[in-house]
Amino acid sequence: MPEQNKSKPKIEDFIHEYLGDMQKNALDFVAYLRANKMSISKYSKELWMVKYKSIRMCFIKLYMENEYDTLPDGNYPAWSINPNLIINNSHKYLNDNENLIISEGLQNIIWDNLIRCRFGEQGEGKGCSPGKACGNGTKVFTVIGKKITGVCSGCEWTTGINNPDVTTVNGIKRLLELKKIAIDKQAE
Secondary structure, eight states: OOOOOOOOOOOHHHHHHHGGGHHHHHHHHHHHHHHHEEEEEEEEEEEEEEEEEEEEEEEEOHHHOSOOOOOOTTTOOEEEEEEEETTTHHHHHHHHHHHHHTTTOHHHHTTTTTTBOOOOOSSSSSSHHHHHHHTTTTTEEHHHHHHEEEESSSSSSSOOOESHHHHHHHHHHHHHHHHHHHHHHHHO
């Protein structure tokens, strides 16, 4: 019979084991999440889900095997942050804060990191399941004043930021902060 009090895996342990030089940014991001009352739980082999008040905020993916496509720089991704910024009407809070996001220069974090479906009209993306069309087709959104087409709708997330640097991590923190504020306002 399995032990009932088995401890849950902590993402920090996996970060130390798999990220090498990239640990600092990942550990800083995880510390920020915990300090801001966001829960982190293991979702699958390489994926952790982050929630605030039971609402998905983002996923953190640690690439523990090099079975993925390489990045434009020729390296494999080590980790990624996959914010739930657009799906399920989450983009409403972005549009409600459009002027603030643009004035802080955060819009490109979203625009430049959308996951596009390889089977969509633009065809430049990888899709969420290589070799398979998205079950739901692609979607069109207006996000922060820009019409976005070809976004993969079969994924748990629509934005994927691989190996984020300090500036990008700080921008993601700010976007998550804005989403937390919107969640708190809805609860009032």
